[in-house]
Amino acid sequence: MEFKSMIRLLPMLFATLLMVACGGSNTKKNDSAVVEAMAVVPIFDADSAYSFVEKQVSFGPRVPNTQAHRNCGDWLEAKLREYGAEVVDQNIELMAYNGTKLQARNIIAQFRPENKKRVLLCAHWDSRPWADCDPDAANHRKPILGANDGGSGVGVLLEIARQMSAVPATVGVDIVLFDAEDYGTHKADHSVRHNMDNSWALGSQYWARIPHKSPYNARYGILLDMVGAPHSTFYREGVSQHYAASIIDKVWKVAADNGYASYFINEEGGFVTDDHLYVNEYMGIPCIDIINHDKESENGFGPYWHTVKDDMSWIDAATLKAVGQTVLAVIYNEK
Numbered sequence: 001m002e003f004k005s006m007i008r009l010l011p012m013l014f015a016t017l018l019m020v021a022c023g024g025s026n027t028k029k030n031d032s033a034v035v036e037a038m039a040v041v042p043i044f045d046a047d048s049a050y051s052f053v054e055k056q057v058s059f060g061p062r063v064p065n066t067q068a069h070r071n072c073g074d075w076l077e078a079k080l081r082e083y084g085a086e087v088v089d090q091n092i093e094l095m096a097y098n099g100t101k102l103q104a105r106n107i108i109a110q111f112r113p114e115n116k117k118r119v120l121l122c123a124h125w126d127s128r129p130w131a132d133c134d135p136d137a138a139n140h141r142k143p144i145l146g147a148n149d150g151g152s153g154v155g156v157l158l159e160i161a162r163q164m165s166a167v168p169a170t171v172g173v174d175i176v177l178f179d180a181e182d183y184g185t186h187k188a189d190h191s192v193r194h195n196m197d198n199s200w201a202l203g204s205q206y207w208a209r210i211p212h213k214s215p216y217n218a219r220y221g222i223l224l225d226m227v228g229a230p231h232s233t234f235y236r237e238g239v240s241q242h243y244a245a246s247i248i249d250k251v252w253k254v255a256a257d258n259g260y261a262s263y264f265i266n267e268e269g270g271f272v273t274d275d276h277l278y279v280n281e282y283m284g285i286p287c288i289d290i291i292n293h294d295k296e297s298e299n300g301f302g303p304y305w306h307t308v309k310d311d312m313s314w315i316d317a318a319t320l321k322a323v324g325q326t327v328l329a330v331i332y333n334e335k
Helices: 046-058 067-082 147-166 190-195 202-209 238-257 275-283 317-332
Strands: 019-021 035-037 086-095 101-111 118-124 172-178 221-225 234-236 264-268 287-291
Touching (some): 046 317, 118 202, 147 172, 147 221, 172 202, 202 275
Antiparallel strands (some): 101 172
């Protein structure tokens, strides 16, 4: 993804069902008790999500056309099937900005596919082929592990899938893992900078034009990107605000209600070229991006971004918990 703000612009535990009954021992026999059922929201296991991120990183950089990428993709698909999803693979050839043909793979996991009331959850699972923002120029052509940039969002979604396998949500949920998001233009390739924007998020560009099923629709979408760093702050990202302000309102309120207002900052942030842009523009599905915005960082994301430092040292279970529990509460309260 590319930042375009001022810079460039559980053991498994489950919540018990709460029943509130009005009346007491003095209630007359002909008075009917009023019973209100509250949503059952599973407890997000941050340690489990952390282990899912760690497993992805163990394969090495998940760059298209590499064995690590193929191995991780197979593991992701198997894991989602293990959790009861109907999985569709989009095996596609995509053309990178520099002419490289990428053997890419969008992985779509459908929970309750028969349900017409659907919510889209997504993240990218590939990692950047170049650490072109690393302070050491010797690393500018080295691939990155992408623990936070890619791995964290996928880790959260895998834990959500695990929870849904035990306690299904009322609505149908599609988890889409986009490929080739991070194969955007290398900073040094100035000759092709005119094509920089569309060189990012290639997998979501494809899926948004040719979805796994047609017609495809969802009430809204939530994209997770870089949601694992310690003390992350998630602002109201600009593209999300433009297309889906009401969804931001919904998610940020749930976050605040669950005690995560220090992560979900109810202020405007910058604009980001990310997978949600094409879900909004090509599919017309209001989709928001929950993405870390570090206002103190020179690049807007953090010192690890697109560097060889993006490893497990930048993954914090508390941040994964804040994001995962918020998203679970949102979808389990959807009617």
